[in-house]
Amino acid sequence: MMKHVKTVNKAMLNKTLKTGGCGECPASCQSACKTSCTVGNQVCEHK
């Protein structure tokens, strides 16, 4: 039990190096002038 640190999620990014890339998630507008989704604001379609 840690006293000083509360880990809120698991490692997820580098776990997808060999998976993913299916492209079924939406396009994402990085200026988001259309608020279609910025990349960080999406979820994976397969999780």
Next chain:
Amino acid sequence: MHDLIHRMKVNDYLAVLDVNSGAVHLIDEPVYDVLGVFDGHNDEAVIKALQEKYPVQELQEILEELHGLIKDGLLFSPDFEVPQTFSEKPILKSLCLHIAHDCNLRCKYCFAGTGDFGGKRALMSKEVAAKAIEFAIKGSQQRHNLEIDLFGGEPLVNFEVVKYVVEYARAREKETHKNIKLTLTTNGTLLTDDKIKFLNEQRVMLVLSLDGAKQTHDAMRPFPNGTGSYDAAVRGFKKVIDSRHGKNYYLRGTYTHNNLHFCEDTLDMLQVGREISMEPVVGIDEPYVLREEDLPILYKEYDKLAAAYLEYRHQDKPFDFFHFNVALDNGPCVAKRLAGCGAGHEYFAITPEGDIYPCHQFVGREQYKVGTLDTGIERPDLVQKFRHNHVMTKEECKNCWARFFCSGGCPANADLANGDISKPYEYGCKIQKKRLECAIVLQAVLTEEARTGKDERPVINNFKFEVDC
């Protein structure tokens, strides 16, 4: 060597992000200080630097916890190479149809030059619209999901073609067994009962342009005669939001130098709806453009908004702020984070004349025209340039902690600010980083609270139409 971790402070909360794994930890003040010195190996240096501020025993205890995280792959995770899942050849996933290069408003900050994109005012024909759908279906190959955005100008000034293209897309969706997601962006002033009924029946997501309070909105979004459009817009928005039971839309605002205290405007939008997005204006040499000296004010506004976001959730009256919705557990894969917005390789915009551009913002920048619906893509060199313009190739992005969340920022803004899609728009990066810190910390706090109490995390559904309304 760049930082493998990033420490964050938002209001009273402290957190650290492990950049390459995406792991997030809520931490206390001593850990925050330790992480200012610790590099994963230098325990002695940490103790030497902080032993006057904290007891040595406490520092050793913290270091032990941190070494445990490193061992578990949750801190100081090493860099990785571009994965093979990021394919060389992109497949089209999204198309933006400029249904109308015309608008019934004259918004002062409009990147579309009040609707005409610097060219002549024009409406897309049914023939071009149908060709665009076929281009999208063909380009999407085996991919099941396909997105079509109906954009302008104001697309509802050309409603006949909106109606035609939506019905055409739905028919082709059935024939091709694809899932076509339709989104329409509108200023709301032309939303009538008939149009609302049609858009609801056809499951069209809506992006509704609203800048906040009446005074703010009217100052930037007037009709051609100079009168404000707030009342007409809100009348339409309330009607359509109500008709869809408060779902399937985003109220989307722009803040400028004229309303730096945008938190107030954002909260004012709650009178109209609870799904909100509010973003900084982008421009050059205009009085409304944001300035360097505005940044401290803007940072405080994001802190205020973050506090309000939590407070409203704790009071059981939540609102969604689009850019605070970061998925910490089930976010996109690395390949997606490299593909970014997809502009110029997975995503294109089609003008009323049938010309193809890398995205809606590039329309009118002739050197970026990549082809036409009749010829197809004529500039594969540009497509490859956009494809490989990602956070692991761009100098400024390679070393930035935020790279896997922002995916390198908007190439159109980079081009506008620096004349080069590979040089990020630095001012935008500064705001993006502050906004991301707020988002990551907020979602971390809500996740931690959900473990012991009520789960008040937002539902992130990739802006999908919910059919139960």
